[in-house]
Amino acid sequence: MTKLQPLHLVFIFLGGLLLLVIVAPLASMVLATSPTSLLNTAQNKAVTDSIILTILTSFGGTLFFSFMAIPLAYIMARKQFIGKRLISGIIDLPIVIPHTAAGIAVLGFISRDSFLGKAADSVGLNLVGHPIGIAAAMAFVSIPFLFNAARDGFEAVPVRLEKAALNLKASPLKVFFTISLPLASRSIISGFIMMFARGMSEFGSVVIVAYHPMTTPVLIFEWFNSYGLNYARPIAVVFILICLLFFISLRLITKEKKRV
Amino acid sequence: MLELRNISKQLGEFSLHAINLQIKEGEYFVVLGMSGAGKSVLLEMIAGLVHPTSGQVFINGRDITNDKIQDREVGIVFQDFAVFPHMNVLQNIAYPLINIGYSTSEAHLLAKGYAENMSIGHLLQRKTTTLSGGELQRVALARTLALKPRFLLLDEPLASIDLQLKDELRGLLRKINRSGITIVHVTHDYEEAISLATRIAVVHSGKVVQVGSAEDVFNAPKSQFIAHFTGVKNFYKATFVEENSSLAEGKVVIKHYTSVQEKEGYLMLRSEDVIVSSSHNPSSALNNFEGELLDFFPCIQGIELMIDVGIKIRAHITHASVKSLDLKVGKKVWVSFKASAVKYVPHS
Numbered sequence: 180m181t182k183l184q185p186l187h188l189v190f191i192f193l194g195g196l197l198l199l200v201i202v203a204p205l206a207s208m209v210l211a212t213s214p215t216s217l218l219n220t221a222q223n224k225a226v227t228d229s230i231i232l233t234i235l236t237s238f239g240g241t242l243f244f245s246f247m248a249i250p251l252a253y254i255m256a257r258k259q260f261i262g263k264r265l266i267s268g269i270i271d272l273p274i275v276i277p278h279t280a281a282g283i284a285v286l287g288f289i290s291r292d293s294f295l296g297k298a299a300d301s302v303g304l305n306l307v308g309h310p311i312g313i314a315a316a317m318a319f320v321s322i323p324f325l326f327n328a329a330r331d332g333f334e335a336v337p338v339r340l341e342k343a344a345l346n347l348k349a350s351p352l353k354v355f356f357t358i359s360l361p362l363a364s365r366s367i368i369s370g371f372i373m374m375f376a377r378g379m380s381e382f383g384s385v386v387i388v389a390y391h392p393m394t395t396p397v398l399i400f401e402w403f404n405s406y407g408l409n410y411a412r413p414i415a416v417v418f419i420l421i422c423l424l425f426f427i428s429l430r431l432i433t434k435e436k437k438r439v
Numbered sequence: 440m441l442e443l444r445n446i447s448k449q450l451g452e453f454s455l456h457a458i459n460l461q462i463k464e465g466e467y468f469v470v471l472g473m474s475g476a477g478k479s480v481l482l483e484m485i486a487g488l489v490h491p492t493s494g495q496v497f498i499n500g501r502d503i504t505n506d507k508i509q510d511r512e513v514g515i516v517f518q519d520f521a522v523f524p525h526m527n528v529l530q531n532i533a534y535p536l537i538n539i540g541y542s543t544s545e546a547h548l549l550a551k552g553y554a555e556n557m558s559i560g561h562l563l564q565r566k567t568t569t570l571s572g573g574e575l576q577r578v579a580l581a582r583t584l585a586l587k588p589r590f591l592l593l594d595e596p597l598a599s600i601d602l603q604l605k606d607e608l609r610g611l612l613r614k615i616n617r618s619g620i621t622i623v624h625v626t627h628d629y630e631e632a633i634s635l636a637t638r639i640a641v642v643h644s645g646k647v648v649q650v651g652s653a654e655d656v657f658n659a660p661k662s663q664f665i666a667h668f669t670g671v672k673n674f675y676k677a678t679f680v681e682e683n684s685s686l687a688e689g690k691v692v693i694k695h696y697t698s699v700q701e702k703e704g705y706l707m708l709r710s711e712d713v714i715v716s717s718s719h720n721p722s723s724a725l726n727n728f729e730g731e732l733l734d735f736f737p738c739i740q741g742i743e744l745m746i747d748v749g750i751k752i753r754a755h756i757t758h759a760s761v762k763s764l765d766l767k768v769g770k771k772v773w774v775s776f777k778a779s780a781v782k783y784v785p786h787s
């Protein structure tokens with residue numbers, strides 16, 4: 180065991196402070212909430228409806244956009260072309276845009292005056308205030324998580340294996356589905372869960388696209404605004420527990436076995 | 440016949456220039472060159488994984504340069520084997536069979552047969568990440584041979600194999616070749632080339648500098664590169680006589696040490712290991728011959744002598760030794776070298 184230097188002790192102290200900043204508010208919130216109030220909140224229909232809506236819209240949006248994000252991630256991992264950096268930049272853009280601004284952008288894109296809004300309207304669908312609109316707003320801000328993880332996953336698959344598969348008479352489509360995708364799957368699944376979890380916790384863009392029906396982050400805001408901190412706390416705890424569940428499962432999945 | 444006509448490829452820092460090769464059906468053809476000479480890319484161009492900048496590839500007179508990878512009758516085994524890590528041994532070998540239309544159960548049945556042929560029948564359910572280099576090599580070979588390719592391309596197949604397994608794998612490669620599959624094998628190891636090749640092509644600085652049998656290439660190297668590359672100036676076809684002795688070129692018995700008991704092979708001796716004296720001096724060296732000095736010519740560090748002792752032996756000595764021994768063309772001299780200085784490479 181190497182001896183700890185005074186410098187290391189200072190670093191450990193600073194690191195401990197940082198952990199405290201994250202853990203202390205969460206712990207105090209959980210400790211300040213009684214089990215009874217948690218149980219009551221978990222049985223409240225408005226709460227359960229919002230949680231179901233949040234999970235379904237985020238999952239639906241993640242699933243839908245993964246059909247576009249994964250193929251693009253593969254192309255970005257394998258091909259060199261002009262404008263590649265530009266595409267990377269565009270994908271990462273939602274990370275730096277304020278989420279309320281992103282909400283305004285999405286709203287403009289799906290409102291009844293827009294091309295997409297008009298098209299949806301013609302089949303009797305109003306995207307604003309609709310779960311599809313919510314899913315779009317969630318996906319808009321969370322897509323970089325899936326895309327970047329998938330691209331990194333594909334980049335880690337040796338090109339040699341794909342070449343060997345081609346030589347073994349697999350079509351490029353078959354190579355993708357039997358070699359590239361399975362070997363990048365851990366990374367893709369972890370990106371999928373990240374995007375899903377990030378979508379669930381999204382407030383800024385969702386509140387602009389759809390105040391109703393209420394997703395859980397919007398409901399927390401609504402209850403806090405109307406009834407105050409004590410009333411909003413139990414629902415916040417319930418929602419955090421649900422997010423934690425996904426976060427822990429993500430950590431378990433990405434705790435990758437070393438592959439040769 | 441597999442034919443490369445004027446194949447050129449620009450590859451960043453180095454390039455291949457106008458490569459012309461004709462590989463006959465049934466041959467064991469070795470492409471010999473230093474690491475980074477573009478040998479692997481040459482194989483990938485034959486397999487269609489890399490497109491040449493210019494030139495064409497023909498199989499039996501048919502231009503396949505622009506054919507799809509899947510339509511060529513060419514199987515390639517990569518240096519790192521490229522065995523699929525997410526499949527077990529059986530799934531790896533069955534993979535190409537499923538690709539050409541066999542059902543999973545048929546493919547598995549056939550794959551078991553190929554695995555048995557490669558002596559890996561007991562590894563079928565093993566995860567490939569737990570296999571040794573030699574085992575991975577056999578999986579890769581079985582998988583490629585399952586498609587019955589006419590041409591088998593091997594990229595440094597013995598490079599990541601333990602020394603003790605190399606002989607075994609050489610035997611396996613010869614067996615595959617004898618079964619009628621033409622092999623194109625690239626390597627940087629001249630012993631491997633001598634041991635396996637019907638013909639050798641030497642690639643240097645992006646060009647083919649010589650094509651011929653092992654005797655042609657090592658006895659009459661057409662470039663300084665080959666001579667320097669191996670460092671071996673004395674190279675003889677050898678027939679096994681008895682333990683630790685072989686008959687060189689059918690003329691002179693040379694003593695050497697070997698663990699291999701094969702009838703045919705080659706003997707190699709560095710010119711630096713040959714001692715020249717004006718009379719017979721008893722020493723620990725087992726090989727002592729009297730011969731006639733045929734010629735001497737200067738080389739980078741001294742003089743190279745050509746001495747006829749029944750076979751021609753090249754010896755490398757200093758200018759000072761030439762003077763002190765008073766060497767002249769036609770003079771009788773004694774040549775000696777230790778049995779341990781002689782390298783025997785079997786070739787059947």
